Amino acid sequence: MPGRGTKQVNKQTLANFKVGVDNAIFSVDTQQNRVLVLLVMRQEEPHIGQWSLPGTLVREGESLEDAAQRILAEKIRVNNLYLEQLYTFGGPERDPRESPISFGVRYLSVSYFALVRFEEAELIADGVSGIAWYPIEHLPQLAFDHNKIVEYGYRRLRNKLEYSPVAFDVLPEVFTLSDLYQLYTTVLGENFSDYSNFRSRLLKLGFLSDTGLKVSRGAGRPASLYRFDAEAFAPLKDKPLVFI
Amino acid sequence: MPGRGTKQVNKQTLANFKVGVDNAIFSVDTQQNRVLVLLVMRQEEPHIGQWSLPGTLVREGESLEDAAQRILAEKIRVNNLYLEQLYTFGGPERDPRESPISFGVRYLSVSYFALVRFEEAELIADGVSGIAWYPIEHLPQLAFDHNKIVEYGYRRLRNKLEYSPVAFDVLPEVFTLSDLYQLYTTVLGENFSDYSNFRSRLLKLGFLSDTGLKVSRGAGRPASLYRFDAEAFAPLKDKPLVFI
DNA sequence: ACAAAAGTGTTTTTTATACACCCATGC
DNA sequence: GCATGGGTGTATAAAAAACACTTTTGT
Numbered sequence A, B: 001m002p003g004r005g006t007k008q009v010n011k012q013t014l015a016n017f018k019v020g021v022d023n024a025i026f027s028v029d030t031q032q033n034r035v036l037v038l039l040v041m042r043q044e045e046p047h048i049g050q051w052s053l054p055g056t057l058v059r060e061g062e063s064l065e066d067a068a069q070r071i072l073a074e075k076i077r078v079n080n081l082y083l084e085q086l087y088t089f090g091g092p093e094r095d096p097r098e099s100p101i102s103f104g105v106r107y108l109s110v111s112y113f114a115l116v117r118f119e120e121a122e123l124i125a126d127g128v129s130g131i132a133w134y135p136i137e138h139l140p141q142l143a144f145d146h147n148k149i150v151e152y153g154y155r156r157l158r159n160k161l162e163y164s165p166v167a168f169d170v171l172p173e174v175f176t177l178s179d180l181y182q183l184y185t186t187v188l189g190e191n192f193s194d195y196s197n198f199r200s201r202l203l204k205l206g207f208l209s210d211t212g213l214k215v216s217r218g219a220g221r222p223a224s225l226y227r228f229d230a231e232a233f234a235p236l237k238d239k240p241l242v243f244i
Numbered sequence C: 001a002c003a004a005a006a007g008t009g010t011t012t013t014t015t016a017t018a019c020a021c022c023c024a025t026g027c
Numbered sequence D: 001g002c003a004t005g006g007g008t009g010t011a012t013a014a015a016a017a018a019c020a021c022t023t024t025t026g027t
Helices: A007-012 A063-077 A146-163 A177-188 A195-205 A230-236 B008-012 B065-075 B146-163 B175-188 B195-205 B230-236
Strands: A016-029 A034-041 A055-057 A082-089 A105-115 A130-137 A207-215 A225-229 B016-029 B034-041 B055-057 B081-088 B104-116 B130-137 B208-215 B223-230
Touching: A016 A177, A016 B016, A016 B104, A016 B223, A034 A146, A034 A177, A055 A063, A063 A082, A063 A105, A063 A195, A082 A146, A082 B081, A082 B104, A105 A146, A146 A177, A177 A225, A195 A207, A195 B055, A230 B065, B016 B065, B016 B146, B016 B175, B034 B146, B034 B175, B055 B065, B065 B081, B065 B104, B130 B230, B146 B175, B175 B195, B175 B223, B195 B208
Parallel strands: A016 A105, B016 B104
Antiparallel strands: A016 A034, A016 A055, A034 A130, A082 A105, A207 A225, B016 B034, B016 B055, B034 B130, B081 B104, B208 B223
């Protein structure tokens, strides 16, 4: 039974962990057709002065998701929110703080994926730390491996959009069908579907309720404003839906 | 700027983490039409004498996936393997070792999802610790929150099966089309598709190559043996495929 | 009047589903 | 020769994709 007798040694070589939570918070600016990521400027070493994802270390008695909620609430005020765990990044070389001389302390990052409504999201600037939305195509070099986390999150966003109703967590409360279509083209690219087919498919699913209101944006016929009807969607929740 | 002045207090209340990796290792017994999970009997407190997922604490300089590979290799010998990160479970109440008197040490579990070929998988019994395949419908009460992890992993397995070629990591090197069909019905249930439709869909995709060999199993016409052709599949890798 | 944006409908093509039937083997 | 599992083909239904056309507004 090799290994059994070396229990002591094994225990000694265990990595020592600090666990942090980093949020990849996405929103979509339907006006400008851009996918945005929330970044904050680091105020502490390491990587001081570099942009990074909003993150925090987990406190005693706090669940991972609680920590994700907490750091999110510190940076941004929203009414609506989609939040789910993304991935856990824990390679030994991801953080310079884990050096041989610092007793091998390892910083593990459990990342969370969040979606918020751009229009209603209110950034909390405390005057000291920088905070800003960045378009996904023009991200700066981020601290740690946060560029990788964003990339991973963006992939998740594209996938989610195809088979789950996350779009309605990103759009304003009421929206036009072209808003919805714009959102899909912005995230998924131009060629995912014809507008009129997209339109009829979505309407046929039956969880978009016409508010009766119309909105006129420049020239052209005014568009009907729709609202996502969560109750009408509920029975479809576990069905393999296609939104594309 | 509330919070900034209380930095000391915050640091004091940070949770202290030990990070473990737990593997949900699945295989499918095509003979008996059963989905199996690998369990090991715990030799240490807490939960000594209870079945659990094979797990380990992460060592210095070791990545999470390395740890997953290591514990897997300690329990089972395989040629082929599919492995991916599943989820990170880190609620404060998941492990009795995190009690107030033990300085709030928290055991966080990064779980990995693995698929192996049942026929070629050789369990490593060290004579002391119990190790066994359990059918997923008859799992015992597992240690910690491992039942939840298995449930989560099983959901992943069902999803993966529908849109990725993981089945070929579970089947033997060569297999008949009914083996493949059996595997799908075993995991996904009886009514997912007609055999003949399943058959033609899979063959039309073009990555199953007929070995020319036949195998006869009792009465009935002998079945052709196929092999998964990874090269023929490669160009389809990023396409949204449907295997169901 | 006409361009622009919204919305409707029809045709064509592709894919899914159901199921009927032939084939090769063991007993 | 007939039951058993393997394998092929066809007819029908449904869904996806393409695109032509109408409606309502601003200018």
